[in-house]
Amino acid sequence: MDVTDLGLRERKKQRTRRDLADAALRLFGERGYTATTVADIAAAADVSTRTFFSYFPSKEDVLFADTDARLELMRDFLAEVPAGTTPVGAFRAIIDGIFATAAGDLVGAGQGIRLRLILEHPELQGCALRRLLAAERQIARQLHAAFPETLSETDAIIVTSAAIGAMVSVALRGMERGDDATRLRSELERAVNLLEGGLGRVGA
Numbered sequence: 001m002d003v004t005d006l007g008l009r010e011r012k013k014q015r016t017r018r019d020l021a022d023a024a025l026r027l028f029g030e031r032g033y034t035a036t037t038v039a040d041i042a043a044a045a046d047v048s049t050r051t052f053f054s055y056f057p058s059k060e061d062v063l064f065a066d067t068d069a070r071l072e073l074m075r076d077f078l079a080e081v082p083a084g085t086t087p088v089g090a091f092r093a094i095i096d097g098i099f100a101t102a103a104g105d106l107v108g109a110g111q112g113i114r115l116r117l118i119l120e121h122p123e124l125q126g127c128a129l130r131r132l133l134a135a136e137r138q139i140a141r142q143l144h145a146a147f148p149e150t151l152s153e154t155d156a157i158i159v160t161s162a163a164i165g166a167m168v169s170v171a172l173r174g175m176e177r178g179d180d181a182t183r184l185r186s187e188l189e190r191a192v193n194l195l196e197g198g199l200g201r202v203g204a
Helices: 003-031 038-044 049-055 065-079 087-101 111-120 122-146 153-177 181-199
Strands: none
Touching: 003 038, 003 049, 003 065, 003 111, 038 049, 065 087, 065 122, 087 122, 087 153, 087 181, 111 122, 111 153, 122 153, 153 181
């Protein structure tokens, strides 16, 4: 199998994952989260239930497909931080990357549906919280690894918790208001600007 075949296969997998996530959100909005089954989602995406489970461990996980894409983007960026970037500034660059390639569930028609589902269902709130805590721990480790000479482990945790906490809260408020991409990006950048005023010297 040549590189072209591998590329086609990967793109097909990405399309299938996207189709499943889109079908799930649409059905959740139409029928409700509880009434929608994995079999319903698979059928709507024109794949088997077995294929669904090869992409997502559970019905809960498909709702957070875009969150996973953003976390992967953050990991990729922190693996190769450009020279001259400060730890807080790294999150500004992450915002640029997210809005360039993975804004997903932050803006668009589905944002209100996703937020409403999370607020209405305790099991989804628990899933969201577990994912957030796991992401903060992972990103803090990666931030520390990206600045090993200047950023202590504790400082990496502080910067990450402050940045992620602020960004998540601002994004949630923007979703409640129905912000478009331009306003939401501006608000997230403002959050980083404020953090930079207080934490900008950490690890610089």
